[in-house]
Amino acid sequence: MSDREPVRLRLMLLLAALTVLGTVVSRARADALDGVLEVRSAYVELVRSVYTLHARIAYPLTPAIRDALRDGVTLSFDLETHVDRERHLWFDANVVDVSMRRELSYNTVSDRYVVRDSRSGDLQSFPTLEEALGALGTVDDWPVAVEPQIVHGEHYRIAVRAGIRRGRMPSSLRVLLFWTNDWHRVSPWYTWSLPN
Numbered sequence: 001m002s003d004r005e006p007v008r009l010r011l012m013l014l015l016a017a018l019t020v021l022g023t024v025v026s027r028a029r030a031d032a033l034d035g036v037l038e039v040r041s042a043y044v045e046l047v048r049s050v051y052t053l054h055a056r057i058a059y060p061l062t063p064a065i066r067d068a069l070r071d072g073v074t075l076s077f078d079l080e081t082h083v084d085r086e087r088h089l090w091f092d093a094n095v096v097d098v099s100m101r102r103e104l105s106y107n108t109v110s111d112r113y114v115v116r117d118s119r120s121g122d123l124q125s126f127p128t129l130e131e132a133l134g135a136l137g138t139v140d141d142w143p144v145a146v147e148p149q150i151v152h153g154e155h156y157r158i159a160v161r162a163g164i165r166r167g168r169m170p171s172s173l174r175v176l177l178f179w180t181n182d183w184h185r186v187s188p189w190y191t192w193s194l195p196n
Contacts, residue, residue: 035060039190042160049147051194053081057137057162057187066129068183069106069113074167075183076118077102077136079160081144083194086155095156096145103167104132156194162187 042055059077069075083096101118107125113132115124126132150156163186 035062037162037164037185037187039160039162039187042158042190042192044144044158044194046147047141050143051083051145051147051150053139053142053144053160055079055139055142055160055190057139059133059137059162059164060185061130061133068166069104069129070108072106074103074105076165076167077104078163078165079139079142080163082159083145083149084157084159085151086157092157095149098144100139100142102136104136150194157191158194159189159191161189 036058037060038058040056040058042053044051044053046052057079065075079100081096081098082094084092084094086092103116103118105114105116106112107114110125112125112127113129115126115132115135116122124132124135126135144158163184165185166183
């Protein structure tokens with residue numbers, strides 16, 4: 001047995017251990033956002049010359065999400081809406097692109113989950129993660145277009161998609177998790193035609 005064989009054996013064992021560790025870490029990251037993420041229903045209604053969106057979204061609820069929130073990670077919940085005018089001989093024309101972003105965090109002092117609207121800064125507080133996700137999944141009266149943007153007699157398609165991703169992290173976690181990819185997942189588009 002040569003002097004190089006113990007070194008080679010150690011390197012092979014180290015490489016095998018790193019491979020197993022990499023698999024475990026990637027599987028843990030993949031499982032974090034597993035579960036249902038879909039727009040279950042959506043429609044718009046015209047109220048005083050404004051098209052408002054009503055949607056119901058199901059977000060995943062996993063132990064990894066709960067643990068990340070309790071460790072100080074903020075999660076961002078996005079809702080994208082596109083309104084396109086249908087054209088027969090060319091690509092559809094985009095009329096409106098709007099998005100809503102809300103953030104979910106956990107407050108250890110009050111033992112409550114806090115939802116913050118990124119645009120307005122409004123806060124809502126919930127005793128359980130399930131209630132917070134239920135509130136995030138309920139969108140009512142969100143203005144997405146105004147009547148002058150929609151030409152009567154034309155055909156329009158509306159598409160809505162929900163997304164979830166990791167947002168801000170405490171600096172202590174940022175140092176430990178600098179090598180991980182951001183959690184990010186989006187739902188399929190929920191599409192329908194705007195009634196004339």
